[in-house]
Structures are given as structure tokens and as C-alpha cells.
Amino acid sequence: MTRSGLVEEPFSDPEQQRRAALFGMTIFLATEILLFGGIFAALIFYQAAHREIFVETSRELHIWIATGNTVVLLTSSLFAALAVAAAKAGNGKATGWLLGVTAALGLAFLGLKGWEYALEYGEGLLPLAGGDAKLGEPGKRLFMDLYLMATGLHAVHVTIGVCLLLFIAARIATRATRMPEQATTIEVSTLYWHLIDVIWVFLFPALYLVR
Amino acid sequence: MSETVTGRGGSEEASREETVNETQSERVSYLRAGHTLRSWFFTTDHKRIALLYLISVTFFFFIGGMAAGLMRTDLLTPQGDVLSNEGYNRAFTLHGVIMVWFFLIPSIPNVFGNFLIPLMIGARDLAFPRLNLLSWYIYWIGGLFTLWVLLAGGVDTGWTFYTPLSSMFANGNVVMAAAAVFVVGFSSILTGLNFIVTIHTLRAPGMTWGRLPLFVWSHYATSVILVLATPVLTVTLALIVAERLFGLGIFDPALGGDPLLYQHLFWFYSHPAVYIMVLPAMAVVSELVAAAARKPVFGYWFIVFSSLGIAAVGFLVWAHHMFVSGMSMYVGAVFSFLSLVVAVPSGIKVYNWTATLWKGHISLDPPFLFAMGFIGLFVVGGLTGLILAMLALDVHVHDTYFVVAHFHYIMVGGTVSAFFGALHFWWPKMTGRMFSIGWGRLTALFIFFGFNMTFFPQFILGYLGMPRRYHVYDPQFQVLHVLSSAGSTILGFAYLFPFAYLLYALRYGKPSGDNPWEATGLEWTVPSPPPKHNFDEIPVVTREPYDYEVEKEGGA
Ligand code: HEM
Numbered sequence A: 001m002t003r004s005g006l007v008e009e010p011f012s013d014p015e016q017q018r019r020a021a022l023f024g025m026t027i028f029l030a031t032e033i034l035l036f037g038g039i040f041a042a043l044i045f046y047q048a049a050h051r052e053i054f055v056e057t058s059r060e061l062h063i064w065i066a067t068g069n070t071v072v073l074l075t076s077s078l079f080a081a082l083a084v085a086a087a088k089a090g091n092g093k094a095t096g097w098l099l100g101v102t103a104a105l106g107l108a109f110l111g112l113k114g115w116e117y118a119l120e121y122g123e124g125l126l127p128l129a130g131g132d133a134k135l136g137e138p139g140k141r142l143f144m145d146l147y148l149m150a151t152g153l154h155a156v157h158v159t160i161g162v163c164l165l166l167f168i169a170a171r172i173a174t175r176a177t178r179m180p181e182q183a184t185t186i187e188v189s190t191l192y193w194h195l196i197d198v199i200w201v202f203l204f205p206a207l208y209l210v211r
Numbered sequence B: 001m002s003e004t005v006t007g008r009g010g011s012e013e014a015s016r017e018e019t020v021n022e023t024q025s026e027r028v029s030y031l032r033a034g035h036t037l038r039s040w041f042f043t044t045d046h047k048r049i050a051l052l053y054l055i056s057v058t059f060f061f062f063i064g065g066m067a068a069g070l071m072r073t074d075l076l077t078p079q080g081d082v083l084s085n086e087g088y089n090r091a092f093t094l095h096g097v098i099m100v101w102f103f104l105i106p107s108i109p110n111v112f113g114n115f116l117i118p119l120m121i122g123a124r125d126l127a128f129p130r131l132n133l134l135s136w137y138i139y140w141i142g143g144l145f146t147l148w149v150l151l152a153g154g155v156d157t158g159w160t161f162y163t164p165l166s167s168m169f170a171n172g173n174v175v176m177a178a179a180a181v182f183v184v185g186f187s188s189i190l191t192g193l194n195f196i197v198t199i200h201t202l203r204a205p206g207m208t209w210g211r212l213p214l215f216v217w218s219h220y221a222t223s224v225i226l227v228l229a230t231p232v233l234t235v236t237l238a239l240i241v242a243e244r245l246f247g248l249g250i251f252d253p254a255l256g257g258d259p260l261l262y263q264h265l266f267w268f269y270s271h272p273a274v275y276i277m278v279l280p281a282m283a284v285v286s287e288l289v290a291a292a293a294r295k296p297v298f299g300y301w302f303i304v305f306s307s308l309g310i311a312a313v314g315f316l317v318w319a320h321h322m323f324v325s326g327m328s329m330y331v332g333a334v335f336s337f338l339s340l341v342v343a344v345p346s347g348i349k350v351y352n353w354t355a356t357l358w359k360g361h362i363s364l365d366p367p368f369l370f371a372m373g374f375i376g377l378f379v380v381g382g383l384t385g386l387i388l389a390m391l392a393l394d395v396h397v398h399d400t401y402f403v404v405a406h407f408h409y410i411m412v413g414g415t416v417s418a419f420f421g422a423l424h425f426w427w428p429k430m431t432g433r434m435f436s437i438g439w440g441r442l443t444a445l446f447i448f449f450g451f452n453m454t455f456f457p458q459f460i461l462g463y464l465g466m467p468r469r470y471h472v473y474d475p476q477f478q479v480l481h482v483l484s485s486a487g488s489t490i491l492g493f494a495y496l497f498p499f500a501y502l503l504y505a506l507r508y509g510k511p512s513g514d515n516p517w518e519a520t521g522l523e524w525t526v527p528s529p530p531p532k533h534n535f536d537e538i539p540v541v542t543r544e545p546y547d548y549e550v551e552k553e554g555g556a
């Protein structure tokens, strides 16, 4: 990843370096898609086998919280895109603030998700010790196992994303990272953020809209 | 007999002296650029990282080899007299885990790919030097987990970690072993990513795609697989661990889960992974064959596209590992067909190598002998792969020693031979010193014969019905098992030889000169060992790859 606006060791010009950074991130995102791909494959595989019970269980999820969360994440991606525009325009201050807002929306997502887990735990729907009273039926438990794995893994990614954005925002605030020389850094890290968003956009129907 | 190749390299004056302490090139080389431990462990120089990897994978090769030695000793008699049943299970599991993930997968890419790709394309380093170093550290975190599993008593699931054995019943250190493989996967991903970006963005002026050495192309294909297959393994292992630790049963039949899903996910990674292990070997062999024949490679683009074809089709054949698992017969038929298709590009490569050698001025140097070993053993491994890919035949030999022999022919006979071939071919480049050619030839022959003696009997054993992963067997199989164990002793010693003469060469070898094999390729235009930044000036490439002068007289 680019650290400074200067051209680093193996590269001979900034454009080459920028291409490499973006390309590297794109490949990394491909690996992330395949990582979640394993879980999507499991969802599809089991949905064929346990159609009814999956639909029934899905209906018990808190779809409104999840819908709200979808809106939150999509909005955050908008701010991430604005941050890139600001960075390219050389407006460091705006970039920092926009990244901050993006991260704050990420935190809001995590908060809502946590609340949702807490509700499910209380209702006996979460496959964790003490929270699984209503998961006696095998297929139901299977669905919720997948649900927890998928959303949990996604939440881990959101957390990493939030930390990354806050870190960069802090560096901009302390002038350790400068715009527009290091706009690539913003481009690369917001690419990651968009991917987290996109994965949620696929998880949402796969888990909440199976009906 | 003692005619040496060094003479060709043009350092005749050196041979008159007893030993040369330090050549001019060595003085300014990457090896002398810093002597502190820090300068090694925090280096971002791809060449130094390659050496770190060389030492690391060799270490794991010997640990994995020791487990194999234990098993072969135990198999000398029909009873289990060295290991308990449990102990035997743990020995073959660790052997498999270590050899696959800690030796074979990183071996050629992380050592030779790392060292050579930047040199071959005319770059000063890989695109992300820090990421490269990070990948080595991640490798070692995974490695330490593995050693911890070893010391804590092992794990007994087999390298395949099949559920529900791994998730519910096995009583070894499954979580730790899975964590080790999980972690080392990130090292693979980072390496693959780094190679792809490097090859796309850092080629020297004039180094068009059509001028890339085949070594680089094949590593490109390998990297694509590394990047696209490994994450699936990562998530699959995470699911096992979640099931074992938190009871999140995704594959648990009691919940309506399906262990077959595990097998699908596992082989979706692990079949492409076998090509991760063999494509870099093919990369090496393409270079060695061209250098030995002193001719342009026959069918450059065929070899390129067969590498890419293998990478693509290799993703579509995984279920040939599951023919007798109870999955649908129709699925089986489709996968059987696709598995026959995937053998075509490999066949194309073998034809091209052979055609390259045709009428070449072949020199019987050690690297070439290793390459020939690769081709022969790979053909046997590949053809028996076809047998396994046919539904009806596989029902008979599935889970027998036939399968064991098949994949060892490719992974050990093929890839390990290529690894040694690469080591001999580029050793002078990496260290600046030429080793004993006679010993090199001898080692290549011993490896070839030791290998065949070890593994050929296993085809027969499997065909006769000896199941894999058993150490107590019917006495009728003993003769073949003893033969195999005897062969493995020869093989084991042959693997140790290079230790002696390669290390000896470091100190007492003759300086090799820049281009001891008179090969083409940018890596041979820089001094041996190369300077820290590879090229003083980024070269401009004007020549086609492998432009050997065909009619040149002399040769070897
Ligand atoms: C090119 C490099 C190859 C490597 C490194 C390789 C490696 C392996 C390995 C490790 C296994 C055993 C897995 C296990 O059960 O533990 C295996 C099995 C198998 N291989 Fe290969 N293989 C290669 C090529 C091929 C080819 C070209 C074919 C077919 C065209 C093939 C067909 C099979 C089949 C069908 C099995 C499953 C046999 C069974 O379990 O009954 N392989 N191979």
C-alpha cells in the first residue's frame, strides 16, 4: 500500500504505483468474495434440502432492523465515495471528516446488529449457550448456525473496515497523510469498504428474504 | 567424467587457484548487503526472503520426511510394531499436513518464484516488498502452530480433515492443526497477489507478454489459483473450528447438515491445490529443458495457454475425489469427463518439452537430469490419474495404495524433482558458486531410482487391494511393502546428498560466472550473486524469449 506520495522502491513512476495498489486491492477483494462464497455455497446447498424450515426460520428474523442496517451501510458507501472525490480534489480536511462519518455509520451498523443479536438471544433463536431454547428442530438450528457464521464473519469485516478508516482519518488529522498526493490510499481503503457493503447486499436477501 | 561445466561459464582463471574467498560480484551482492540478523529478518529484498523461505521449507521437508520414515519402518511387517494405531494415524496426518502446506505449496513459488520473477521480468523487486516479508512471517506463525500440534501429541484426521470425524469424533489437536493451515493460507494468498500484481505492473520496457519466460507464465497461473482457491479452504476450516469449539454444526448430520458439503468445499480448494503444487514444477522444467536443449521452446504459446487452461479447468474437476461418497451418479459422470479433459493441457506440455529436446544439443547436466526425472514420473502420475478419473475403475482402486502412488508420482516424483532441479540450476545464480556436477548427476539418478522403488510397488499393492491409511495388513502384501521401504531409504539418503555438496560449494566451489549454463533470460545477465537492486539500470528487452542460436557448434 502506498505510504507516501513519493514513488517507492520497485516502482518507477507514481501512476505505475497507483495501478499496482488498486490492482492489489482488487485481487484481495476477489479473495474476500470467495471467502464468503464458501458460506453462500453452503446456504444454497442447504436451502435446496431444507426449503420449508429455512423459510419458516427466516420469517422469525428481525427484518426491519436488517433493512435499516442495509440503508445505513449503503449511505456509508456514499460518504466513502465522497471522501475519494474530496481526496482527489486535495481537500484533506473534508476527506478526514467524510471518512469519519463513514466509520461512524459502520459503528451504527455494528450497534444495530448487536441489538438484533441480543433480541434473538432473548427469544431463544441464537445458537449460543443459553440463547438457543427455540432451536430444537434440526433444520432450524442449521439455518441459525449459518446465519450466525455469515453475519458474524461480516461483522468482523466491518470492524476491520471501521478501524482502517478511523486510522486513516487520524493520520489525515495529524497531517501524516496528505491529499491529494496520497489519494490512492483513500481509493484503496474505500474499495474495501464498498466490498463489505456489497457482501451485505447479498447476505441480506439470502438470509432475510428467503420466503 | 570430471569435465566440468564451470569452464563454459568463462571463469577458467579461477579454476587454477585452490579456493576463491570472495569474488568481485560477491562483494557487492545482496548476500553481503548487511550482515546483521536484523538485515535478514527485516529485509524486504525478494532475494533474501527467498533464502529465508528456502531454509524454512527445507526444515519442514525434513520434519515431514521423518514422519514418512516412521511410517515406512512400521510398514515393514504386517503387524504394527513401531507405532500404535493411533500413533500411525497421527504420523500420516502430520506427514500430509506438513508436506502439502508447509513444503510443497510454498516450495517452488516462494523460493524460486520469489527469487526469480523480478529478475526475469527486469524489476527491482516484487510490487509489495513488505507484504512479501509479511507472508514469510505468517508462514512461520502457521509453522509454529504445526510444531505445537506435533509436540502436543498430533492430530489424527488425515490431511483432509473430513467431517464428522474432525468436527465431532477425533480426539487430537484438530483446532490447532486447522488453525495452522488456516493461517498459512494467508501467506499463500499474499504471495499469489504479489506475483500477479508484479507481473502486470513491473515488466521492464519491451518485456511484452509474449516475451515472458514460461517460468513466469506458469507462476502467473499458479498465483491465480492461489488467490481464488485458498479463501475457500480458509472459510471451510473456519466452519470446522466453529463446529468443534462453539457447536455451530454446519456439517452435522444430526442437524440436517451434510458431510458431503464439507467434501465439496474441501476439494474445491484441494484439487486446484494439486495444480498449485505442479504448475510451478512445470515452470521450472520448461526453463531447464530449453536450457539443456539450447533451442527455442517448441510451441511457446501452447505451453502458455496450457498453463492457463489447467488453472481454469482445474477448478471444475474436484468431485472426482468423491466418486464413491454417495453423491449422485450423474454428477460423477460429468466430473469424470471433466477430469479427462483437464489432462489434455498437461499432455500438451509433455509433447512440447519432448519436441523442444528433439535434435537439440543436449547437455546431461544435473538440472536436465532432474527435469527428465520430472517428465517421466509426471507422465506415470498423470496417466494413472486418468485411470482414477474413470468412474468404474475408481470404484476398485479408491482409497487404496494406488491413489497413494498416483499422487506421490506427481507431487514427490514430479514436484520435488523439479524443486531439486531448480535448486541445481539456479544455485550458481543465488550463491555465485558452482557445485560438483558429478555429485549432482549422481543425486538425480539416485532420486529417480529410489523414488521408483518406493512408489512403483504401491501401484501394485493398491491394485491388489491394500487400503491406504492402514498399518496392519495382510501378510501377502509384505514383500511389496518391504521393497517400498527399502526404496524409501535410498530416496531419503539421496535427498540428503545435496546438503553436503551444495553447502560445500558455498565455501569451496568455483565462482560460477554470470551465466554458467549459457542460458537465455534476464536473470543470467546480472552478476552471480545479483547485486542488491538487481539491475543498475532497468533493462530494455529487445529479444524474443529462448533465442538460442540453433545451429551453434560445440555445445556439451
Ligand atoms: C497434476 C498434478 C496432480 C496432483 C498433484 C494430484 C494429486 C492428487 C492427490 C493428492 C490425490 C489424493 C487425495 C486424497 O485422497 O488424499 C489425488 C487423487 C486423485 N487424482 Fe490426482 N493429482 C494430479 C493430477 C491428476 C490428474 C491429471 C487426474 C485426472 C485426469 C487426477 C485424478 C485423480 C483422481 C480421480 C483422484 C481420486 C482418486 C480416489 O480417491 O479414488 N489427478 N490426486
Ligand SMILES: [Cu+2]
Residues within 6 Å of the ligand: B270, B271, B274, B317, B318, B320, B321
Ligand atoms: Cu483431484
